[in-house]
Amino acid sequence: METLESVFKAMSDFLWGPPLIILMVGGGLFFLVLSRALPYRHFGHAIAILRGRYDDPSDPGDISHFQALCAALSGTLGLGNIAGVAFAVSYGGPSAVFWMWITALVGVATKFFTCTLSIMYRGKDSLGQVQGGPMYMIREGLGSKWLPLAFFFCIAALVGTLPIFQINQLTEAVREAVLIPEGVINEQQAGTFNLWFGILIAAIVGVVIFGGIQRVGATAAKLVPGMVIVYLACAVLILVINAPAVPGAIASIFTHAFETDLSGMAAGSFMGVVITGVRQGAFSNEAGIGTEVMAHGAAQTREPVREGLVAMMGPVIDTLIVCTLTALVLLATGTWEAGSDVAGAALTARAFGDALGIFGPWIIMVLIVIFSMSTMFTFWYYGAKALGFMIGAEHQDWYKYFYVALIVVGAVASIEAVIFLITTGYALMAIPTMIATLVMSPRVMEATRDYMKRHADEL
Template sequence: MNDIQTLLQTANSFVWGPPLLILLVGTGIYFTFKLGLLQFRHLPTALRLVFSRSGSSNAKGDVSSFAALCTALSATIGTGNIVGVATAIKLGGPGALFWMWLAALFGMATKYAECLLAVKYRQVDDKGQMVGGPMYYLQYGVGSKALAIVFAIFALGVACFGIGTFPQVNAILDASEISFGVSREIAAAVLTLLVAFVTLGGIQSIAKVAGKVVPFMAILYITACLSVIIMNADQLLAAIELVLVSAFTPTAATGGFLGASIMLAIQSGIARGVFSNEAGLGSAPIAAAAAKTDSCVKQGLISMTGTFFDTIIICTMTGLALILTGVWQSDYAGAAMTTQAFAIGLSSDTIGPLLVSVGLIFFAFTTILGWNYYGERCVVFLLGTKAVLPYKVIFIGLVASGAFLHLDMIWVIADIVNGLMAIPNLIGLIALRHVVVEETKLYFSSMTKSSKPATA
């Protein structure tokens, strides 16, 4: 058993090692410059589109563009924003936060490209619902059914045995038990019923819940982080300077921090950043394909803001809270480190930890919902709509069993499969790069023409 565990750990280190990270960030760099720094120049336009309720009344799709973004964010904003940031800084020091930013800024271009393609190549299933994502642009754009199947299998694996179930279930049950004294059995039963109630209603039900819960939980968590930052505002400039300096110089060992090289800061920052915002992994395009929109470019712009919200805003808030309170130098790790930061930052041993627990519960619950939908769309691609109900029953069963499973091997397998998702998706993005560029040029040239006053 130990040999298998060691083998899996080695495979995981290889999958999430420099080759994949370079490919992920490299794809983002390519699209950033090929699209003329689109994520910087058009971010105000993208944010305006997110919060604009206007749209074409006859646009095809199942849910609004905002609801599609919230569904994607429900799966993206998760325990990685609380635990992942703490892990990155614990391993790589404050400089890891800078590399997280860099991965996110380039990742926005990748997210734009993959969600544009999702809408361009989406199809309608035999129940009249929109289906799309990497498996469809790999099959209908690239022309590779094999790559499409490989992606769908890996994504289904992540939904059922990875990010979508066990880690989230355990995070919810741990937080419920520690902060509220609720037994794991009762919490598991309530969670299973809630997941069943929401997911059996399909994309409309998931999007409706995500559209309300995601903005609420994000605002609650950001407010808590801002409170810590404001209460330590006198040290903010020094903290930002520490992040920038540590990104390019080795961080010395201090307190419980073991020290970190520049390479470790780069690797931990980029890996946890990509893991958190999922840019290039191919998950968000599945939600984007359901959006009611008449323009694949417009949906691409809306979708890329997900990476901005997830990493540039929420991960930054967590990172600054950890650095300002000095807990990154402590012996704490993961969720315990973030909890301690809030306890120190808010000068309260009850309110701080409570806010982290509530954030974890909300973040983890919506991640389960988002990944349930991703898995469902993969099942439709692989087996047709007749397999949706059996899939949902199995998924709900896995959520229920997650309370009683503590197999380290499962987490490692989940990490491996999550990384493997990116490979067929990135092949698709690179193969269809000219389509992304052409669609973008067409959209903005038509926008420029329509904004010019007519000449007499």
């Protein structure tokens, strides 16, 4: 297992090296400059769109602007905020959060551009159904010569959208936050528990996605916004309890942000901290990764720019608000220094337990159950769409078998192996998404200028 972790870590670190960081962060800065920060100046208009002011049932698409944003956030809000931030802080130190902020700030512009294109260049699958996603964006917007880039994205998406992170953190939360502290199982029994728990969850997910029981997934999706509110309320309460430590926690985020000697941290160097922060920031808000293009591409609208304006709110909500609160909880309580024996969701559960007593771990466990299960019920769709693009939509259901099997694997794998494998997939997905968006960015600006001119009196 250690060898596998080392392989995945080496792959992730290599892919998330300076070239990809330049592509992601530099690309976001390019979009910001090209647009002259236009998206940042129209959050009020974006909120009006979200409230349904411009909804038209006759427009093409399947879901409203608000539902599209919720669909995108359901894949980002949750475990990325609870476990992903904990991993970033424990591995890269407090200053990894600084670089997560950078990805969010430029990610606003990135999501505006990618999700405007998601509506501009929707396509049809082999069954004639309208679909969105980077693969369709590339095919419809750039033509057949660029199809290899579209297939590259699809292959990467088969890895990046696997359920192993969700099941891994669900298993860890139940085991480390509840069962072991309560004496239900001991450390020696943990491995056996992981396997059987993974099989149980795989069976549940299998029944849902093979049986087409959409009601369960829809119910879980409705619970996510409420659970996020509960999580934010608990996080704020913990910060109030630890108010004297909050200024120091904020200061620690900036302490090592530009230092070059960080040999005492797991990340090992300044570049290691940058890689950790950017990698986990992208994992959290998904700006430029391509999953956001698939989610927002289903929006019911004839105005691509409107969906871009809605999508840009994602990194603000996800990273600048929710991830920041998680990081401050870990730093203000001092839990982030727990050591290598605790990571991910278990680390956040410990912080909640230290501050809120016996209720803390249980709160985290309930949240993780809701977040992970709702994501596993729906995330297979991204991988299935990618497979359908490559071999035909009539064959995309084969992905479900692979997806369910990987749930068992994710339950018994280590958090490091899981994180590095998924972030490897995200890195590979980001390459075609960002390249295509950069090439077509002038078209976005042309559409934006036209939209702003036509709706000048409403802005």
